[in-house]
Each structure stands twice: as C-alpha cells, then as structure tokens.
Amino acid sequence: MARVILPGATIVLLAGLALMTYFVLAGTTVDDEGFVVEPFWAWGLGIWLVILSIGGYALWGLVKLITWLRSRE
Known part of the structure; x- marks a missing residue:
C-alpha cells in the first residue's frame, strides 16, 4: 500500500503546482465590458x-509508522 501512496501523492502534488504555475503565467486581462478574465479555476x-x-504524505507516514510498530512486537 505504501508503494502506491507515495508516488500517487507526488503526482498529485506536481499536478497542483503545475496548475498554480499556469494560473500565475496566464496573466490577467480585462474584457470589453470591464470584467477581469483570469483562470481562477486553476x-x-x-x-x-x-x-x-x-x-x-500523512497517510504514507502513518502506514510506515504502523508497519514499524508492528515489526517491533
């Protein structure tokens, strides 16, 4: 289970950072009616x-902690 959680969380983190970078790089424009046009969804x-x-990542750490505690018994 821990093998799936860590790469999955990393991919989700990179996707989130990419969307925030897109938001910053897309810039702001104002249309003809005076409304601000920005990709707020990103x-x-x-x-x-x-x-x-x-x-x-917290779930991955919890799984690792439980595995470590069980191995000590």
Whole structure:
C-alpha cells in the first residue's frame, strides 16, 4: 500500500503546482465590458490538489509508522 501512496501523492502534488504555475503565467486581462478574465479555476484546483497530496504524505507516514510498530512486537 505504501508503494502506491507515495508516488500517487507526488503526482498529485506536481499536478497542483503545475496548475498554480499556469494560473500565475496566464496573466490577467480585462474584457470589453470591464470584467477581469483570469483562470481562477486553476488556482482553486491547484490548492486542493496540494492539500490532497499533503494528506497522502500523512497517510504514507502513518502506514510506515504502523508497519514499524508492528515489526517491533
């Protein structure tokens, strides 16, 4: 299980960072009616993916801790 969690959390983290980078690099424009046009979805989704990856790393650490504690018995 730990073999799947760590690479999965890393992929999710990289995807989240890529989305946040896209948000920053896309820039801001103003349309003809005066509305700001930004890819806000990329920032929000990127933040959620980073939070999800932190949870994945915590789960991986918990699995490793439980495995280590069981091996001591």
